[in-house]
Amino acid sequence: MRQIKHPSIDQIELTDIMYALSDPTRLEIVARLANAGRKMTCGEFDLNRPKSSMSHHFKILRAAGLVETLIEGTEHMNALRVNEIEQKFPGVLQSVLQALHRS
């Protein structure tokens, strides 16, 4: 059961995080993951976009270190790396999530 590679905490760059969060689609994905508070498959996000586009956005979220994807069977389970990001950049992700929650 081959798994996907993710950056380690010390490889995560603030600019990559900021960039990943500058796209409305990706921000929506992050918001839904945070609200759900559980792992979600790519298909669960019903954002009216083709699979290849969604895959592209997940790739960027993963590369930025925001999202962790575990392969379980035929599904890819995605989770926010809240604790790790919080450890490296305290308050950044939390405050962004709060801002999203208000709007």
Add this chain to the structure above:
Amino acid sequence: MRQIKHPSIDQIELTDIMYALSDPTRLEIVARLANAGRKMTCGEFDLNRPKSSMSHHFKILRAAGLVETLIEGTEHMNALRVNEIEQKFPGVLQSVLQALHRS
């Protein structure tokens, strides 16, 4: 003494803030403005880039609502809009500045 237009608080978008902060040069400008704690001219940032490039980055920082520029004589005085951003998106800018301070 013509002044530059800036977005009002309610026109500021989170995605624009994130985007503006995803570039290393702009992040450096923001960090220096925060550290200085005072208004700075464009020329004070000695980032080894031509004037037109710096002007471009200031334009994006202004459009995002992060920086306010007041024309005083021949100089353009730039300041971070910390209080306003803090009001609209509590913690976002502060935590980013803290992250910059650590690295």
Add this chain to the structure above:
DNA sequence: TCCATAGTTCGAATATAATCGAACTATGGA
């Protein structure tokens, strides 16, 4: 073994951004 499902990768088109020199604008001082 065959098929459906879930998601990735590829490739090409289009859009957006970064970069920087050159020309321009506005102000203040000589």
Add this chain to the structure above:
DNA sequence: TCCATAGTTCGATTATATTCGAACTATGGA
């Protein structure tokens, strides 16, 4: 009025992103 200074705007080049269909891969179930 002339000039220097500070910064913007313009225009062209190059680089990077977004988008999406089509082909591909991996897994589990019939």
